[in-house]
Amino acid sequence: MVDPFATVTKAKAEWKKPGEYEVKPLETWGKIKEVRRKHAKNIWTAKQEGKVTILGLVDMASPLPAGLGEVAVFTLGPNFGRIMDDNALAAQCCEAAEARGFGPDTCATLRAQLGSIYLGFHNLSRSGERIPLDFCLEMHVCIAQSKIAREMSDHYDIPYFMVELPGWTDPASQEFFASQMDDAIHWMEKVTGRTYSDELLIEATHTDWRNRVLWARILELTRHVPSPIDLRMIGSMNVMLQVGKTRSPDLTPVLEELLAELKDRVANNIAALGVEKVRLIHEGQWPQFSCGSWAPGVILRLGVPYGAIFVAGRNAFNIYAAWEVLENGSWRAAHNLEEQGITLKNRGDALRSLARLYSEYWPNAVEMQLAPRVKHLMALAKDWHADGVVFNLDRSCHGVTPGMLESRPLLQEMGIPSMVYEASYCDPRDFDRSKVTEGIESFLEGMGLSRAAA
Amino acid sequence: MGALDKMTQVIEDRHGYAKGWRERTGGRLAGYLCTYVPEEILYAGGVLPVRVLGSHEPEDVTAPYIYGMFCTYCRDTLAQALLGRYDYLDGLIHGYCCIHIRQTYDSWLRHAPVPFSYLLYVPDHIESDRAIPHIVSHMGQMKVAVEEWTGKSITNEALSAAIEVFDTNRRLTQKLYDMQKGNPPRFAGVDILKVVLASQLMDKAEHNKLLEELLAEASQLPQQEGSNVRLMMVASEMDDLGFVELIESLGATIVVDDNCVGTRYFLGEVGNSAEPIAALAQRYARGKPLCPVKDISTRDRSRPPHVVGLATDYGVQGVIFARNKFCDPHEYDTPFIIRALKEKGIPSMVLECDIVNPLGQFRTRVEAFLEMMRVEAL
Numbered sequence: 001m002v003d004p005f006a007t008v009t010k011a012k013a014e015w016k017k018p019g020e021y022e023v024k025p026l027e028t029w030g031k032i033k034e035v036r037r038k039h040a041k042n043i044w045t046a047k048q049e050g051k052v053t054i055l056g057l058v059d060m061a062s063p064l065p066a067g068l069g070e071v072a073v074f075t076l077g078p079n080f081g082r083i084m085d086d087n088a089l090a091a092q093c094c095e096a097a098e099a100r101g102f103g104p105d106t107c108a109t110l111r112a113q114l115g116s117i118y119l120g121f122h123n124l125s126r127s128g129e130r131i132p133l134d135f136c137l138e139m140h141v142c143i144a145q146s147k148i149a150r151e152m153s154d155h156y157d158i159p160y161f162m163v164e165l166p167g168w169t170d171p172a173s174q175e176f177f178a179s180q181m182d183d184a185i186h187w188m189e190k191v192t193g194r195t196y197s198d199e200l201l202i203e204a205t206h207t208d209w210r211n212r213v214l215w216a217r218i219l220e221l222t223r224h225v226p227s228p229i230d231l232r233m234i235g236s237m238n239v240m241l242q243v244g245k246t247r248s249p250d251l252t253p254v255l256e257e258l259l260a261e262l263k264d265r266v267a268n269n270i271a272a273l274g275v276e277k278v279r280l281i282h283e284g285q286w287p288q289f290s291c292g293s294w295a296p297g298v299i300l301r302l303g304v305p306y307g308a309i310f311v312a313g314r315n316a317f318n319i320y321a322a323w324e325v326l327e328n329g330s331w332r333a334a335h336n337l338e339e340q341g342i343t344l345k346n347r348g349d350a351l352r353s354l355a356r357l358y359s360e361y362w363p364n365a366v367e368m369q370l371a372p373r374v375k376h377l378m379a380l381a382k383d384w385h386a387d388g389v390v391f392n393l394d395r396s397c398h399g400v401t402p403g404m405l406e407s408r409p410l411l412q413e414m415g416i417p418s419m420v421y422e423a424s425y426c427d428p429r430d431f432d433r434s435k436v437t438e439g440i441e442s443f444l445e446g447m448g449l450s451r452a453a454a
Numbered sequence: 455m456g457a458l459d460k461m462t463q464v465i466e467d468r469h470g471y472a473k474g475w476r477e478r479t480g481g482r483l484a485g486y487l488c489t490y491v492p493e494e495i496l497y498a499g500g501v502l503p504v505r506v507l508g509s510h511e512p513e514d515v516t517a518p519y520i521y522g523m524f525c526t527y528c529r530d531t532l533a534q535a536l537l538g539r540y541d542y543l544d545g546l547i548h549g550y551c552c553i554h555i556r557q558t559y560d561s562w563l564r565h566a567p568v569p570f571s572y573l574l575y576v577p578d579h580i581e582s583d584r585a586i587p588h589i590v591s592h593m594g595q596m597k598v599a600v601e602e603w604t605g606k607s608i609t610n611e612a613l614s615a616a617i618e619v620f621d622t623n624r625r626l627t628q629k630l631y632d633m634q635k636g637n638p639p640r641f642a643g644v645d646i647l648k649v650v651l652a653s654q655l656m657d658k659a660e661h662n663k664l665l666e667e668l669l670a671e672a673s674q675l676p677q678q679e680g681s682n683v684r685l686m687m688v689a690s691e692m693d694d695l696g697f698v699e700l701i702e703s704l705g706a707t708i709v710v711d712d713n714c715v716g717t718r719y720f721l722g723e724v725g726n727s728a729e730p731i732a733a734l735a736q737r738y739a740r741g742k743p744l745c746p747v748k749d750i751s752t753r754d755r756s757r758p759p760h761v762v763g764l765a766t767d768y769g770v771q772g773v774i775f776a777r778n779k780f781c782d783p784h785e786y787d788t789p790f791i792i793r794a795l796k797e798k799g800i801p802s803m804v805l806e807c808d809i810v811n812p813l814g815q816f817r818t819r820v821e822a823f824l825e826m827m828r829v830e831a832l
Binding site: 106172 | 559
């Protein structure tokens with residue numbers, strides 16, 4: 001077994017030789033797209049197949065509704081990709097929400113999706129079928145999400161329930177979380193008339209741990225120089241986890257195969273993009289909408305001609321992975337339940353296990369207190385050998401921006417430069433492409449890079 | 455000097471009052487940023503809770519630490535800390551509320567450290583039955599932390615006594631508000647705001663005496679104009695007295711409010727209980743009107759009917775929303791409250807408030823709003 005981090009020093013010494021690293025296509029990529037497509041399609045065919053259709057942010061604790069049997073989770077809108085692919089439509093959706101009183105500084109993701117409701121295509125498939133929704137289950141971490149989920153529930157006149165993921169990891173907070181999930185189970189049985197299966201919940205909980213740990217191990221490999229994948233690729237893979245939900249067993253073999261492939265790439269110094277002179281972190285959400293071409297591609301690959309690669313992001317790493325957080329704020333891939341020697345026997349075990357996973361092993365929870373957020377970023381920058389950090393000080397998502405400005409002087413003390421650009425990650429009207437790209441390019445030039453040198 | 459003048463003096467010299475209190479009593483001073491902090495625990499431990507307020511002056515010190523698109527209250531209060539205006543505090547306590555004010559708390563501790571700080575977890579899902587035992591647990595932890603800080607044990611007897619002082623304050627303040635139901639109302643809205651602001655800066659026992667004096671003096675105070683338009687102010691956190699005075703100078707009286715430093719602060723008593731922490735948890739989770747951050751649990755929103763209920767009880771003719779710029783939680787609620795008011799035939803207008811309010815522009819808009827209501831009344 002090759003230690004993936006043993007080559008770091010060697011590789012760093014060879015930075016000045018652009019184009020040194022071998023690059024090759026990711027073989028697992030086809031399977032990732034396939035499973036992503038399958039789950040995206042499932043949302044539109046779910047009702048015909050007798051599945052329960054759920055609105056709401058159930059990316060966290062996604063095993064919870066699994067006890068109902070086959071379910072499809074809309075999150076807050078399956079047409080999100082379509083909206084983001086069309087700037088005019090995105091702007092129209094945002095305006096539709098604003099016309100109903102939601103200010104232009106409120107969350108643009110939610111304005112875009114709420115706007116699609118007001119414009120009448122939120123649950124409309126491209127073939128013209130309207131998908132009925134059974135209920136809304138909101139796993140609450142963000143005030144905006146819950147407020148808008150409730151408005152959407154009103155629109156569809158469907159039952160609404162929320163479970164709060166506490167920002168604390170103490171036993172009382174975990175008990176609070178688990179007991180709310182228990183309430184949600186009784187509520188789901190009541191509103192659907194279905195019997196809830198604890199066996200399915202237990203199975204899904206095991207899978208959720210397994211997949212989140214696998215994903216953390218995959219992300220951990222990007223500490224290696226050169227990184228085997230870059231943040232642009234990770235963003236696409238996050239979409240698979242988002243539409244598939246981490247509780248889905250068909251994600252496991254894909255993640256296992258991806259992990260094996262990346263270990264091989266690490267062992268053989270195969271890079272994401274060939275050149276890796278400078279490693280960057282992107283903090284905050286990157287623009288999702290189209291800006292000439294797909295915005296994440298524009299931003300996250302902007303440094304490539306300079307030899308600068310985005311390799312990590314606290315937000316991007318946080319959502320779907322299970323991390324053990326060390327005392328110094330460093331993240332390490334957690335161990336799954338089997339590795340911990342834990343067997344879940346009943347509903348209580350499963351709910352407590354989920355409460356543990358989404359408090360102790362989901363850094364996003366305690367980061368709601370903000371102080372850990374800064375500490376985690378410093379550790380991420382050190383552990384991932386970052387040379388620079390780019391922040392999107394988002395104009396509409398006020399959940400991700402706290403802590404950013406406080407991080408900058410601390411990064412500076414570590415000798416890591418940073419820059420800030422302002423954009424709204426889902427409202428194209430709040431994105432000045434030339435200003436943002438020129439800003440990032442100037443930042444890279446300030447780091448001594450140039451297109452010619454790369 | 456009348457009771458109201460004394461309260462006004464405390465507001466104007468809030469820092470002097472707090473420092474004087476410490477000298478007189480030998481107690482400690484703890485600033486707090488949110489109405490979900492159970493002040494009774496602090497008070498029982500010999501600590502004066504001091505509500506941190508902004509100054510409504512232009513500031514240029516927060517930009518390196520807090521995003522300019524965070525709400526005005528957050529930026530203004532952080533500015534006060536960075537300018538050293540609260541450098542006398544012995545502690546800073548915060549109740550888990552919106553993420554913007556958590557940034558203020560975090561940045562405050564980083565750049566203007568205080569000897570003691572505590573972040574109390576208050577669930578957003580506060581309407582859940584599961585929340586109460588959870589809050590009891592966290593309030594219990596806060597009590598222990600305060601005891602360790604002060605080196606003094608907080609007995610149940612001391613807590614009950616503190617609760618009684620605070621409940622008395624709530625009852626007396628409610629009596630003042632009740633006098634606003636009459637036509638004409640007894641007090642100017644700005645005076646009522648001064649009373650509630652002073653209660654958050656003063657020792658409650660002292661404030662209770664002033665409240666009793668004020669109630670006794672009430673009949674001697676200048677009578678409000680009977681023809682004034684009766685307004686309600688729905689606010690994020692509005693303590694800008696000049697702003698309220700401006701509105702009232704245009705022929706209106708603010709007879710009631712839904713304001714973080716108004717009714718959302720004092721409504722709801724704790725009551726007597728053998729288990730005071732449990733009683734406090736009950737009051738903070740159920741007794742007080744919900745902050746918009748906490749009104750997320752059910753499809754039956756709590757805030758629109760609550761605001762309409764107050765507007766109806768106080769015979770309100772129109773509502774002014776004094777919404778802090780970039781205050782998301784309020785922004786998400788506003789359309790629904792406006793809709794609920796409209797269904798009852800109560801007109802409203804939204805003013806987006808900043809650290810320094812553009813009073814000239816607001817004057818024109820409020821005048822137009824009042825004229826519209828007067829025309830409709832004809």
